[in-house]
Amino acid sequence: MHLTCPLWVRRIPKIYRNNDPFYLRNLYLQFSFLFRGRSSRCFRLAEQRVIKAFQHMNAMRAVRKDRFKQLCDERIDAACAQHGIPGKMLIDGLGRMNIQLNRKMLQQLAIYEPYSFKSLTDLVKQYHSELGIVPPNAEPPAPVVTRGLLQSPIVPGNRKYYE
Amino acid sequence: RQMLPRVFLSQPLQNGVSRYTCQLKRITLKFCKFRPNSLGAREFIENGDFLEFARANPQVACYLKPRRNRPPVLQAEFANGSVQLARIDSFPAEFVRRWFWLMRGRSGDDLLPLHENLRSFHPSVQGVWTPFTFGRSVGLGDLSDSRHRPMSPSATELIQQLHRLQSARMS
Numbered sequence: 001m002h003l004t005c006p007l008w009v010r011r012i013p014k015i016y017r018n019n020d021p022f023y024l025r026n027l028y029l030q031f032s033f034l035f036r037g038r039s040s041r042c043f044r045l046a047e048q049r050v051i052k053a054f055q056h057m058n059a060m061r062a063v064r065k066d067r068f069k070q071l072c073d074e075r076i077d078a079a080c081a082q083h084g085i086p087g088k089m090l091i092d093g094l095g096r097m098n099i100q101l102n103r104k105m106l107q108q109l110a111i112y113e114p115y116s117f118k119s120l121t122d123l124v125k126q127y128h129s130e131l132g133i134v135p136p137n138a139e140p141p142a143p144v145v146t147r148g149l150l151q152s153p154i155v156p157g158n159r160k161y162y163e
Numbered sequence: 164r165q166m167l168p169r170v171f172l173s174q175p176l177q178n179g180v181s182r183y184t185c186q187l188k189r190i191t192l193k194f195c196k197f198r199p200n201s202l203g204a205r206e207f208i209e210n211g212d213f214l215e216f217a218r219a220n221p222q223v224a225c226y227l228k229p230r231r232n233r234p235p236v237l238q239a240e241f242a243n244g245s246v247q248l249a250r251i252d253s254f255p256a257e258f259v260r261r262w263f264w265l266m267r268g269r270s271g272d273d274l275l276p277l278h279e280n281l282r283s284f285h286p287s288v289q290g291v292w293t294p295f296t297f298g299r300s301v302g303l304g305d306l307s308d309s310r311h312r313p314m315s316p317s318a319t320e321l322i323q324q325l326h327r328l329q330s331a332r333m334s
Contacts, residue, residue, distance in 0.1 A: 008274075082297060112287035114296050 001053060002033045010054065072103045079110035083121040085135045093124035097150060098162075126150060170275045172282040175243055178270065184222075186242045186270045190263065191226040194235040199253075204235040206256035207263075216263050223267065237262055241271025 003010070007030060016024040025043040031053070032039055032046035039049040077087035094101055099120075101109075110117045122141040127150045128134070129141075149155070154162050178184060192213065194204035207213055208227065217225040237249040237259070247269070249262050290296070316324070 079292070108286075111292055113289045114292040115289045118297070 001031060007031065010057075069103070072107045075107045075110060076103060079114075079117055080121060083118060083125075084137050084139055085121055085124060089128070089135060090121060090124050093127050094120065097123065097127055098153065099123075123150070168275065169278045171278055172280065173272070175270055175272070184242070185220065185267065187220075187223050187239055187267050188242055189224040189226065189240040190266060191228055191238040191240075192235070192259075193228040193230050193233065193238065195231060195233055196229050198232065198234075201235040203254040203256045203259050204251060207259040210256060212256065212260045212263075216260075216267075220267060237266065239266040239269070239271075241269065243271045245271040245273070247271070 001007075010031075012024070012027060016027065028043055028046050028050050029040075031050045034040060035046065035049055039045045073087060076090065080087045080090050090106070091103070094106075101120075106117070106120075109120070122144070125135065125141045126144050126146060130146070130148075130151055174180075175186065178186065192204060192208070194201040194208075196205070213225065213227070217223070234250065234252045235254075237251055239247045239249070241247070247266065249266070251259050251262060254262075
């Protein structure tokens with residue numbers, strides 16, 4: 001749809017119904033500009049297509065959010081798979097370690113900051129290996145001295161950050 | 164097909180990168196001196212907020228247009244030639260003041276949905292991920308998996324075919 005400032009509102013006011021039919025029909029035809037064929041020229045066809053277009057716009061709002069979320073998950077999964085862990089394990093592991101990165105940021109890191117992302121996967125692998133869980137097909141991470149801080153991060157020095 | 168076109172965040176002529184110029188050039192407040200829906204606009208003027216705005220922004224030409232029997236409107240004109248209207252019908256004076264200062268911060272570009280609320284020309288510090296970033300651990304795909312097959316067989320494939328035929332003949 002070609003939406004100018006007044007059309008942006010995407011509302012067909014009821015006031016147009018009780019007046020000269022020209023105004024309502026003109027409004028529909030403004031909305032149907034750039035549609036295919038006679039739906040952009042004839043009111044009786046345009047009315048149907050415009051109503052359907054509004055329904056599509058409305059329905060797509062929820063669908064769009066879901067699809068971007070799916071895309072996000074796929075990307076994280078693919079990036080993790082390169083380092084040998086499943087995507088869900090990464091998100092769960094980071095949550096357990098109180099590393100508060102949401103999927104949007106993880107996705108951005110995986111694309112633009114691949115070495116940082118790798119270090120996050122290493123952290124998750126280390127956390128799980130300390131608990132005795134070994135992810136299959138994973139290379140063991142470079143040995144890191146954690147002194148048990150991944151499992152119990154609260155020590156007298158940083159207690160105030162966990163309150 | 165019915166999705167609204169999305170744009171990337173941008174400023175005219177990279178305004179703000181090295182130097183910032185206020186994009187608002189002229190602001191006109193049209194109001195009625197009598198009707199009740201212009202009360203907020205009238206209070207805004209009488210309280211001195213309009214003069215305060217004009218003095219604080221010498222780069223903006225501020226106009227007042229009293230118009231009988233018309234609803235109040237704020238008209239802002241920008242450096243790129245665009246005009247934006249804000250209907251301030253029955254707004255309190257504080258809201259009118261906020262609209263003034265909002266227009267002062269705008270660039271005049273059309274309000275369209277954004278792809279992202281951020282934009283950077285150098286989004287990556289470590290280098291964007293490629294299949295070769297961590298060595299060739301990401302399979303680039305054998306040609307046998309690919310849906311796009313060449314028309315004629317390669318030399319390797321020809322030799323493999325010959326070998327298969329020969330071993331079938333021998334056995």
